[in-house]
Amino acid sequence: MQNRKIPLGRDFLYSVYQRRLRRSLDPAQLPRHVAMIIDGNRRWAKQLGFDSAAHGHRAGAAKMREFLEWCDDLGISVVTLYLLSADNLTQRPSEELADLVQIIAELAEELSHYRNWRVQQVGSKDRLPEPLVTALDAAEARTAGNKGLHINLAVGYGGRTEITDAMRSIVATHHAHGGTLEDLAETLTPELIGQHLYTGGQPDPELVIRTSGEQRLSDFMLWQSAHSEFYFVEALGPDLREVDFLRALRDFAKRQRRFGG
Template structure:
């Protein structure tokens, strides 16, 4: 009798194990679609919670975390940069959907230009391709922001071609910050201002008498554009690293833990909601 009971118990345990082996993978496969459904529902709630009247006109984004994303996933840096480039195309769509007028994308800093050629070359090629894709969309205006003289001829040419090709477009204005550094921008603005007044015959003493902040602002890479209302940085880093030093004096900041390739529409909408809930004081 004991042997019979043991046999029945063994058969029952085997049946349970077989059931688990059958059910477990099916439960796992159900989780992803369920997560997508829940995320979409959350997105819809976020969209309705953001007041269009309080949406930022100009959003600036520090696209940070491509290399760390690639390293943690076991990929080469190039894969991270490509994933980040694909995310840029998604972000521009999201900006257009909520009525953002200007978006500034920091793709490459002046410091990044010192990276090893084995990494920098593929990164520049990805940037050139991304800029071309933005220009070929046919809706958006692409404006290079940075020290173009520091860039290789092919990258500089791609940026200049995109600017010419989209100069008459009236959709989303996309500032592509490549070879950009905030200190370099201010130095370039002052240099341009001095050269302009020297050409007019203005003496240094005369310039000192009339110089104010607006004169410098007129010579920035983003001259004529509204300053950024909201600056977003991904990857969890909480610093500007010299990004839009002059223009961000009164900007609101939002720091997101996600690496740039993992940045979702939900994260973007959360940033907009956070911005809309703030009372901007403009230094007052």
């Protein structure tokens, strides 16, 4: 029988490259906590000719489910997804915001039934619609005892508001115990503030990734990312590939972290 050559298509080559990248990663050099700013969903929908940004947000949510699987399979412990900022609640058109709220509620519900993941909302609930608050609270309660990947859903989140809330919590706790302002000044430390953040008790993100080519934090984890490494991906949110993520991890492993030095 004559041997026939099998054509090497683009997907096959990417698959080979992807497996090689994955094998090259040292588990000891992977970040424990990865934070993701999912950006470009609206541009993705517009480029494909959709008449609503909801198509992009739904595709972005589906991609985040994939992204969480990639992280979990590599043994990463904590992932924070920036899904809805406090600014979005006042700046997005009402119709788009209503669609986005529903998509996030559905995502929280889906994640709370998947693997052994633990879901937690980080952010303020003050201006969130009640159905979304209900969905987030239900997902958090349903997964509270899970020991798998810890997923922070940053919803209604703002970094400056988080720091303000932490300070208010510290002052209120101190006052409730009868402390004086002088005592508070003596005990106030970065470690104490960190304990009162939405992510209190968790490791800070070692790696922050943003899609769509934008290179800014957008009020995301301002305190926690003080010593984070940043990686910016040109792909729009729904187009993110596992290869892109593996390259980010490879780049992270090569960096010499100086922690402000």
